[in-house]
Amino acid sequence: MFAETILxxxxxxxxxxxxxxxxxxxxxxxxIADDVCAVDALIRKRLHSDVLLINQLGHYIINSGGKRLxxxxxxxxxxxxxxxxxxxxxxxxxxxxxxxxxxLHDDVVDGSDLRRGRDxxxxxxxxxxxxxxxxxxxxxxxxxxxxxxxxRVMEILANATNTIAExxxxxxLNCNDPDTTEERYLxxxxxxxxxxxxxxxxxxxxxxxxxxHEEHAIAAYGMHLxxxxxxxxxxxxxxxxxxxxxxxxxxxxxxxxxTLPLIQAMRxxxxxxxxxxxxxxxxxxxxxxxxxxxxxxxxxxxxYTARTAQTEARKAAAALSVIxxxxxxxxxxALAEFSVNRTY
Numbered sequence: 481m482f483a484e485t486i487l488x489x490x491x492x493x494x495x496x497x498x499x500x501x502x503x504x505x506x507x508x509x510x511x512i513a514d515d516v517c518a519v520d521a522l523i524r525k526r527l528h529s530d531v532l533l534i535n536q537l538g539h540y541i542i543n544s545g546g547k548r549l550x551x552x553x554x555x556x557x558x559x560x561x562x563x564x565x566x567x568x569x570x571x572x573x574x575x576x577x578x579x580x581x582x583x584l585h586d587d588v589v590d591g592s593d594l595r596r597g598r599d600x601x602x603x604x605x606x607x608x609x610x611x612x613x614x615x616x617x618x619x620x621x622x623x624x625x626x627x628x629x630x631x632r633v634m635e636i637l638a639n640a641t642n643t644i645a646e647x648x649x650x651x652x653l654n655c656n657d658p659d660t661t662e663e664r665y666l667x668x669x670x671x672x673x674x675x676x677x678x679x680x681x682x683x684x685x686x687x688x689x690x691x692x693h694e695e696h697a698i699a700a701y702g703m704h705l706x707x708x709x710x711x712x713x714x715x716x717x718x719x720x721x722x723x724x725x726x727x728x729x730x731x732x733x734x735x736x737x738x739t740l741p742l743i744q745a746m747r748x749x750x751x752x753x754x755x756x757x758x759x760x761x762x763x764x765x766x767x768x769x770x771x772x773x774x775x776x777x778x779x780x781x782x783x784y785t786a787r788t789a790q791t792e793a794r795k796a797a798a799a800l801s802v803i804x805x806x807x808x809x810x811x812x813x814a815l816a817e818f819s820v821n822r823t824y
Contacts, residue, residue, distance in 0.1 A: 505818045508552070508811040515555045516548065519572045526573060526620060533605070537613045541580055541601050549709070549815070550680045551576045556815070557684020557698055560808035567687050570624055574637065575680045577621035582644060582676075584614035589652070590735050632686055640679035647671025656736035658758040662743050669710045670703065677706030697802045701812065704796035709819045711789035714739040716823070718776055733772060736764040740788065742772070745781040753779065786820070793820045 509516065527538045551572035558568035584601055586592070588610050593603040602610040618641070625637050650668045654660045681702030685695040717732045718741055732739050738761050746754040753775040760768045776782055796816045803809050 505814060505822075508556075508814050508818075511807060511811055512552065512555045512559065515559075515569065515572075516552065518569045519548075519551050519555070519576070522569055522573045523576055526577075526624060529616065533609060534613055534616050537601050537605050537609060538580075538617065540604070541584060541613075542576075544595065544598050546580075548576065550579050550676055553677060553680040553702060553705075553815070554683050556808050556811050557681045557702075558688060559684075560698075560803055560806055560812060561685055561688035561690050561694070562804070563684065563688040565687070567628055568684065570628060571633065571683050571687070572680075574621045574624045575676065575683075577617045577624070578637070578641060578644075579676060581614040581617035581621070582648075584610045584617070586648070588614075589648070590731075592731065594731075628687075630686070633683065636679050636682055636686065640675050643671050643675045647673070647675065651737070654738060656762050656764065658738060658746065658761040660738040660743060662740060662747075665738065665740055665743060666707070669707050673710040674703045674706030677709070678702035681705075694802055697799045701796045701799040701816075704792045704799065705816055705819055708789040708792035708796065708816070711740060711785055711792065712820055712822065714741055715782055715785050715789070717741075718773055719782055730766050730769045730773075733760055733769060734764055734766050736761050740785045741776045741781040744784045745772075745776045745779045748781070749775055749779040789820045793817070 523542060524539075527535070527542060529535055529538070554568055554572040554575055583595065587595060587600040588602050588607045592600050594600060600610075601613070621637075625634055628634070647668055647670070650664075651672055654664060654668060678699050679702070682695060682699040685698045714732070717730065717739065733742070742757050742761060746757050749757070756768055756771050756775060760772050793816045796819075797813055800809055800812055803812070
């Protein structure tokens, strides 16, 4: 396992208390609107380069309609722990730069041409420019994290970026491999996606000087939240329209990625269904998307993946039991709810 082991806090209720307010994702955004505006302003400022292409491509991907969940997580975590400084703004921008860099590199590796309902940067400017601007965003992120003046912050973010890179390689090794197990796939999710959620949440506790058990709790929250978020992405890949998702339906299958709906359908489906999915994973493409989708639906693989995501979301919410009660903790509950109830 490449992912860092999470030390859970003392026993907490399996079913967390229902959030009082805010209970909706728009209320969460309203709660931290000023901080989010400050993060966006800093992102635009630090994205600037004297190289015109970096400005063009960087602003295109940064302004492409992302949910900004990861930087919001930094802000909410810091606020939930009573932080009153400004360092969370800088670190939220760092997290978004790291995330954006991974998207640029992902789209090149996957050969994607659509993201968030728009042409990918590599489809417009080419693979070379996308990779290099991704590198610029990584280096700018590390330049900004040095400014935080904290070795602990550096340690968390350096570990996260290294783990994300390992997850990318692990996913590459799983591509076109129909024998990928659920355990292997979840390990990829933990490294590639959930690790940055974990780091974002942990940073709020670190800059607030919180004790170890609270830091571990919020880190566990982030890891489970990120896992739930990715599992719902897997569900939406086969159950949402391209307009809702902002990308092509069946992209994962086209790239030969054995995601959890496919793994579960092969595990419980008929030999004929398993053979269809196996062939699709081995060869990629969308030629058999209708048959694969039918197999996924008829075997209950979508529902199984959604239930797995719900379990992760409940674990995320339960981890918040040791965090002080506040509207910001309620907002963290709401994010866990949003992660599994969204349609995009």
